Amino acid sequence: MPALWIANVTVTDPDSYAKYAELAGPAIAKHGGKFIARAARFVQLEGRERPRNVVARFDTVEAAVACYNSPEYQAALDHARGASERELMVIETTE
Numbered sequence: 001m002p003a004l005w006i007a008n009v010t011v012t013d014p015d016s017y018a019k020y021a022e023l024a025g026p027a028i029a030k031h032g033g034k035f036i037a038r039a040a041r042f043v044q045l046e047g048r049e050r051p052r053n054v055v056a057r058f059d060t061v062e063a064a065v066a067c068y069n070s071p072e073y074q075a076a077l078d079h080a081r082g083a084s085e086r087e088l089m090v091i092e093t094t095e
């Protein structure tokens with residue numbers, strides 16, 4: 001079943017985070033991920049608000065997790081660490 005990769009982010013160092021974004025997009029695409037929402041308008045109804053929210057669709061939960069664990073994504077993630085506060089989850093869809 002398809003899965004959604006949902007990231008909620010507060011960027012604290014825009015220059016370093018820009019490098020993450022530059023590298024993460026191709027890593028996600030390489031693993032079949034397709035962005036369906038990035039930094040779009042949102043309404044925070046509960047919990048901690050993060051001003052940047054990203055949703056990508058993958059073919060399976062396993063594909064999303066493989067992407068996360070891949071050398072390409074981990075290299076990108078090195079630039080996000082210390083440059084952002086983030087939550088990331090992968091959830092299987094019902095469609």
